Amino acid sequence: MKDISSTRNSIHYPVMLEQVLEICSPQKGGLFIDCTFGGGGYSNAILSFPNTRVIALDRDINTKAYAENIKKNFKKRFAFYNLKFSELNKVIDKNKNKADYIIFDLGLSSFQISNLKRGFSFNSQGKLDMCMGLNSITALEAVNNLSLKTLGDILRLFGEEKEFSRIAKNIVNQRKEEPINTVPELVKIIKKSKKRDFGKKINISTKSFQAIRIFVNKEISELIYGLTEATKLLKSGGKIIVISFHSIEDKIVKFFFTNFSSNKPQGSRYYPDLKNSKKNLFKNYTNKIIRPSDREVVKNNSSRSAKLRFAERSGYDFFYPKDLENKFINYLELENRHV
Numbered sequence: 001m002k003d004i005s006s007t008r009n010s011i012h013y014p015v016m017l018e019q020v021l022e023i024c025s026p027q028k029g030g031l032f033i034d035c036t037f038g039g040g041g042y043s044n045a046i047l048s049f050p051n052t053r054v055i056a057l058d059r060d061i062n063t064k065a066y067a068e069n070i071k072k073n074f075k076k077r078f079a080f081y082n083l084k085f086s087e088l089n090k091v092i093d094k095n096k097n098k099a100d101y102i103i104f105d106l107g108l109s110s111f112q113i114s115n116l117k118r119g120f121s122f123n124s125q126g127k128l129d130m131c132m133g134l135n136s137i138t139a140l141e142a143v144n145n146l147s148l149k150t151l152g153d154i155l156r157l158f159g160e161e162k163e164f165s166r167i168a169k170n171i172v173n174q175r176k177e178e179p180i181n182t183v184p185e186l187v188k189i190i191k192k193s194k195k196r197d198f199g200k201k202i203n204i205s206t207k208s209f210q211a212i213r214i215f216v217n218k219e220i221s222e223l224i225y226g227l228t229e230a231t232k233l234l235k236s237g238g239k240i241i242v243i244s245f246h247s248i249e250d251k252i253v254k255f256f257f258t259n260f261s262s263n264k265p266q267g268s269r270y271y272p273d274l275k276n277s278k279k280n281l282f283k284n285y286t287n288k289i290i291r292p293s294d295r296e297v298v299k300n301n302s303s304r305s306a307k308l309r310f311a312e313r314s315g316y317d318f319f320y321p322k323d324l325e326n327k328f329i330n331y332l333e334l335e336n337r338h339v
Contacts, residue, residue: 013041013110013299013300013302013303014038014039014041014042014045014105015105015243015292015296015300015302015303015306016243016290016292016296016303016306016308017041017042017045018293018296019290019292019308020042020103020241020243020308021045021046023101023239023241023310024046024100024101024103024239024241026045026046026048026049026052027049028051029049029050029051029052030051030052030053030100030101031052031053031054031055031092031097031098031099031100031101032046032052032053032054032055032099032100032101032102032103033054033055033056033057033088033091033092033099033101033102033103033230033233034046034054034055034056034057034103035057035085035088035102035103035104035105035226035230036058036103036104036105036106036109037056037057037058037063037066037067037080038058038060038063038066038105038109038111039063039066039109039110039111040056040063040066040067040069040070042103042105043056043070043078044070047070047073047074047077047078052077053077053078054074054077054078054079055078055079055081055091055092055099056078056079056080056081057080057081057082057083057084057087057088057091058080058082058083058133059082059083059084059132059133059134059217060082060109060112060132060133061082061133062111062115062133063080063109063111064080064082067080068080079091082133082134083134084134084222084226085104085222085223085225085226085227085229085230086221086222086225086226086229087229088226088229088230088233089229089232089233092233098233098234098235098238099230099233099234099235099238100235100238100239101238101239101240101241102230102233102234102238102239102240102241103241103242104223104226104227104230104240104241104242104243105243106219106223106242106243106244106245106249107244107245107246107249108120108132108213110302112132117129118130118131119139119183120209120213121183122183122187122203122205122206122209124183124184125182125183125184126182126183127140127181127182127183128140128143128180128181128182128183128186130209130212130213130216130217131216131217132217135216135217137216137339138216139212139213139216140179140180140181141339142154142212142215142216142339143171143175143180143186143212144175144179144180145339146337146339148168148169148172150334150337151167151168151171151172152164152165152168153334154211154212154214154215154334155167155168155207155208155211155212157211157330157331157334158210158211158212158214158215158220158248158331158334159207159208159209159210159211159212159214160207160247160248161207161208161211163193163194163195166193166194167189167190167193167194167208169193170189170192170193171186171189174189186205186208187205190204190205190208191204191205210246214248214335215334215335218335218336219249220248220252220328220331220332220335221331221332221335221336223249223252223253224252224324224325224328224332227240227242227252227253227256227324228320228321228324231281231313231318231321232318234313235313236313236314236315237312237313237315238312238313239310239311239312239313240257240310240311240313241308241309241310242308242309242310243306243307243308244306244307244309245305245306245307246305248331250289250307250309252324252328253309254287254309255324255327255328256311256321256324257282257285257287257309257311258285258287259323260280260281260282260321260324261280261281261282261283261284261285261311262280262282262283262284262314263284263285264280264285279316279317279319280314280316281313281314281316281318281319281321282311282312282313282314283311283312283313283314285311288309289307289308289309290307290308290309291306291307291308292304292306
């Protein structure tokens with residue numbers, strides 16, 4: 001997830017596009033699923049090659065306008081769906097047609113950040129919202145209704161915020177006097193709660209905003225179930241490509257690719273021994289991280305924290321990776337706590 005909440009530039013840059021195209025080899029054609037359509041950067045680039053087809057999805061209905069523009073140029077080769085990762089099974093009949101490549105570019109787009117009315121940026125003057133789309137709860141509802149313990153757990157686990165306890169207590173104390181309705185009101189509480197500002201490169205509100213946003217959008221649940229559905233829809237030899245922006249996401253992707261690979265490490269208590277088994281979801285995974293070039297970071301500073309991992313589907317039948325859920329059950333349970 002891109003930590004670019006203070007980004008002023010609304011120009012859309014698909015992160016590590018060159019590396020993605022190198023892995024995908026779209027010149028060979030095939031069926032591609034773009035799971036985070038956004039401004040259509042990946043989809044448009046892939047469709048520029050003949051014999052390619054793209055199925056795109058995005059939970060943000062505001063991306064539909066960009067999709068309609070692409071549809072005009074590639075009417076027979078492009079389809080768009082307003083869906084979440086966990087609903088991937090709705091876009092393709094896995095019994096008739098499987099995908100060659102499935103791409104996830106996690107986090108927020110520059111369009112979402114630059115629209116200050118949506119409350120993703122701590123520079124916003126508007127109401128608390130932080131909804132990517134197809135949400136069951138807003139940031140305003142979460143901040144004003146969740147228990148002290150749940151707020152603290154969200155800040156600690158999803159934001160890795162060391163001063164989670166003080167921030168959560170001050171949120172609860174403030175809302176007893178009057179509701180916390182706007183971004184500036186929440187930022188003020190966070191600033192008051194922090195002991196010191198060490199002149200860090202990131203804004204002191206970044207971790208708290210990230211944490212609340214992850215909870216509101218169930219981003220961890222969507223990633224885990226999205227990866228599972230993607231693996232189910234991928235043909236043998238096909239590849240899943242994931243670009244992540246913070247440690248929790250990368251930890252999940254690394255775990256999944258590594259421990260359901262034919263060359264998984266030995267000695268884990270979380271999952272079965274697949275190394276000597278005929279059942280594995282991915283071929284030999286190298287655990288290699290690809291990062292953006294210096295040239296790209298200069299052009300698009302928000303790409304600086306991006307990590308790209310990809311894995312190749314094995315020829316064995318799909319089996320549900322229950323141990324992926326078990327490993328991250330604390331995150332999943334937290335996202336499903338109710339207001």
